Amino acid sequence: MGAKPMTTDHARPAVTATAMRKAYGEHVVLDGIDLDIPAGSVFALLGPNGAGKTTVVQILSTLIRADGGVLRVAGHDVVRESDAVRAAIGVTGQFSAVDGFLTGEENLLLMADLHHLPRRERKRCAADLLERFDLVDAAHKPAATYSGGMRRRLDLAMTLVGRPRVIFLDEPTTGLDPRSRRTMWEVIRGLVADEGVTIFLTTQYLEEADRLADRIAVLHRGKLVAQGTPEQLKRQVGGGHITLRFTDPRGHDRAARTLDVMARDDDALTVQIPGQGDVRSLRALLDRLDHASLDVDELRVHTPDLDDVFFALTGNPVAEQEPTR
Amino acid sequence: MSTATHAFTDSMTMLRRQWRHMLRYPTLVLTAAGVPVIFLLLFVYVLGGILGSGIGGPSGGRDTYVDYVVPGIILMTAATAAQGTAISVAIDLNEGIVARFRTMAIARVSVLTGHVLGSLTQTLLSMTAVTGVALLVGFEPTADFVEWLGVIGLLVLVIFALTWLSVALAILARSIAAASNMLTPLMVLPMMGSGFVPTDSMPAGLRWFADYQPFTPFIETLRGLLMGTPIGTNGTLAIGWCAVIAGGGYLWSRKLYNREPAK
Numbered sequence: 001m002g003a004k005p006m007t008t009d010h011a012r013p014a015v016t017a018t019a020m021r022k023a024y025g026e027h028v029v030l031d032g033i034d035l036d037i038p039a040g041s042v043f044a045l046l047g048p049n050g051a052g053k054t055t056v057v058q059i060l061s062t063l064i065r066a067d068g069g070v071l072r073v074a075g076h077d078v079v080r081e082s083d084a085v086r087a088a089i090g091v092t093g094q095f096s097a098v099d100g101f102l103t104g105e106e107n108l109l110l111m112a113d114l115h116h117l118p119r120r121e122r123k124r125c126a127a128d129l130l131e132r133f134d135l136v137d138a139a140h141k142p143a144a145t146y147s148g149g150m151r152r153r154l155d156l157a158m159t160l161v162g163r164p165r166v167i168f169l170d171e172p173t174t175g176l177d178p179r180s181r182r183t184m185w186e187v188i189r190g191l192v193a194d195e196g197v198t199i200f201l202t203t204q205y206l207e208e209a210d211r212l213a214d215r216i217a218v219l220h221r222g223k224l225v226a227q228g229t230p231e232q233l234k235r236q237v238g239g240g241h242i243t244l245r246f247t248d249p250r251g252h253d254r255a256a257r258t259l260d261v262m263a264r265d266d267d268a269l270t271v272q273i274p275g276q277g278d279v280r281s282l283r284a285l286l287d288r289l290d291h292a293s294l295d296v297d298e299l300r301v302h303t304p305d306l307d308d309v310f311f312a313l314t315g316n317p318v319a320e321q322e323p324t325r
Numbered sequence: 326m327s328t329a330t331h332a333f334t335d336s337m338t339m340l341r342r343q344w345r346h347m348l349r350y351p352t353l354v355l356t357a358a359g360v361p362v363i364f365l366l367l368f369v370y371v372l373g374g375i376l377g378s379g380i381g382g383p384s385g386g387r388d389t390y391v392d393y394v395v396p397g398i399i400l401m402t403a404a405t406a407a408q409g410t411a412i413s414v415a416i417d418l419n420e421g422i423v424a425r426f427r428t429m430a431i432a433r434v435s436v437l438t439g440h441v442l443g444s445l446t447q448t449l450l451s452m453t454a455v456t457g458v459a460l461l462v463g464f465e466p467t468a469d470f471v472e473w474l475g476v477i478g479l480l481v482l483v484i485f486a487l488t489w490l491s492v493a494l495a496i497l498a499r500s501i502a503a504a505s506n507m508l509t510p511l512m513v514l515p516m517m518g519s520g521f522v523p524t525d526s527m528p529a530g531l532r533w534f535a536d537y538q539p540f541t542p543f544i545e546t547l548r549g550l551l552m553g554t555p556i557g558t559n560g561t562l563a564i565g566w567c568a569v570i571a572g573g574g575y576l577w578s579r580k581l582y583n584r585e586p587a588k
């Protein structure tokens with residue numbers, strides 16, 4: 001891989017944006033977005049379909065132009081110094097960006113050539129990446145014959161040729177099975193830990209942002225409606241809740257009156273009560289249930305996740321976010 | 326390395342990529358050579374007897390017609406190949422890989438240069454194949470060594486021009502089907518020129534068009550070089566047309582490509 005100097009550029013911002021705007025005709029997609037992402041961190045942009053995640057990535061990766069705003073990536077202005085930005089970034093777009101006619105290895109060698117790697121290094125770079133992304137067996141097959149997951153892995157491998165300092169990943173795990181998803185997460189964590197790379201990723205999976213990101217921003221109707229660490233966002237929502245299911249309507253009804261319930265569902269015979277999943281409060285709850293001789297069929301602890309964050313911030317379930325066009 | 330050397334190495338990288346595509350999926354290459362060969366056989370064996378006598382060489386008939394029609398067929402190869410180029414450019418632009426190229430610090434136009442140089446080599450190969458078949462069915466060129474060099478030079482210019490034009494049209498068309506359709510008229514142009522019959526046998530309106538469209542000087546110059554017929558001003562006209570089409574096609578392609586991708 002490329003021999004770019006490994007400057008420790010932590011603390012310096014890797015991506016900043018001030019008042020980023022983009023409209024397609026009447027349709028305002030981004031309505032003043034501010035970002036400040038420190039180098040060496042993982043940033044997750046969260047939003048449902050059509051929120052504008054891809055648009056943000058395309059603008060920051062010089063693919064399309066914003067209508068307004070001051071944008072800097074890796075210390076360079078995205079518009080005026082787009083070539084310097086391009087030299088510092090790697091992009092794995094939402095849709096596969098591999099050459100289907102070429103084999104996996106040829107795809108990687110193509111990238112090595114375009115990064116002007118020295119002849120001997122390019123072979124080694126390709127071999128390393130094939131190994132790392134578990135593509136050795138498929139190295140000599142055309143990428144068009146790859147499964148979705150293999151394609152995605154090749155896609156990311158190609159992005160890493162040339163050792164970019166800032167990597168954009170647009171929905172890197174959409175369409176991957178749970179195992180591949182975990183592999184992808186490990187690769188992403190490794191990049192940050194071992195090479196100090198900055199990762200800008202978008203996702204619709206709240207769990208993914210929660211697990212990977214140092215900071216998360218939620219995109220809704222063209223604006224960032226929340227920004228912070230996963231913990232901060234969860235705090236905004238308050239605690240989690242506990243769901244109790246009862247065997248008979250009478251018990252259910254009695255519980256609903258005795259306990260401090262947030263919500264009840266008469267068909268499913270459940271009640272939700274506020275509370276955390278810690279042992280002490282669970283024991284207290286169980287004691288109360290025993291005391292009242294309530295016969296509980298099932299108990300589920302729901303720790304707050306980013307779904308709750310989304311609900312709390314926008315007042316809508318995620319599925320209803322897509323703008324009507 | 327300077328920007329210019331980068332532009333060169335990147336274009337060569339893209340050219341190698343094109344060659345790989347061609348080797349792996351030779352369909353477009355074979356079509357580019359196959360269609361003109363079919364036309365050649367059709368015109369020589371089905372229509373050649375009559376057309377040859379109409380053209381009225383010393384012996385008339387099929388043998389005269391082979392020599393008359395081959396330059397037109399060779400240039401038709403340039404047109405079918407241009408259609409192939411348009412299709413492969415359109416396929417490429419619809420692939421994510423080009424979006425990736427756009428986010429990389431490479432010479433921007435190198436993707437297109439790769440296509441053009443790839444098509445150039447591929448079309449020259451197709452033309453060699455077509456000429457081979459022509460020789461088998463009785464084509465007897467009179468060109469000497471220098472004239473053959475002239476033939477190659479002219480063909481390179483024509484291919485270069487038509488390829489840049491087809492690249493621009495392909496970017497404009499965006500979809501693969503539209504790109505293919507847009508280039509179809511190009512295939513008909515050799516027939517609506519002096520490729521298959523002399524233009525003075527055509528009705529006035531068509532004849533006017535035939536005399537002024539670029540394929541006629543291309544064909545007349547090629548015929549002159551191959552068969553020793555008079556070239557006159559056609560040589561200059563052919564080179565002029567090539568320069569205009571190539572320059573225009575290049576600038577237009579570059580402008581269209583630098584435009585924002587529409588998703």
Ligand SMILES: Nc1ncnc2c1ncn2[C@@H]1O[C@H](COP(=O)(O)OP(=O)(O)OP(=O)(O)O)[C@@H](O)[C@H]1O
Pocket residue numbers: 024029047048049050051052053054055056094204323587588
């Ligand atoms: N080229 C375009 N022309 C017109 N509208 C566009 C264009 N590109 C995107 N849009 C609109 O901008 C909005 C945001 O699109 P974008 O692709 O950024 O969303 P997204 O958050 O990436 O969604 P998804 O999760 O589905 O990928 C959508 O409403 C889309 O219709």
Ligand SMILES: [Mg+2]
Pocket residue numbers: 053054055094170
């Ligand atoms: Mg998207």
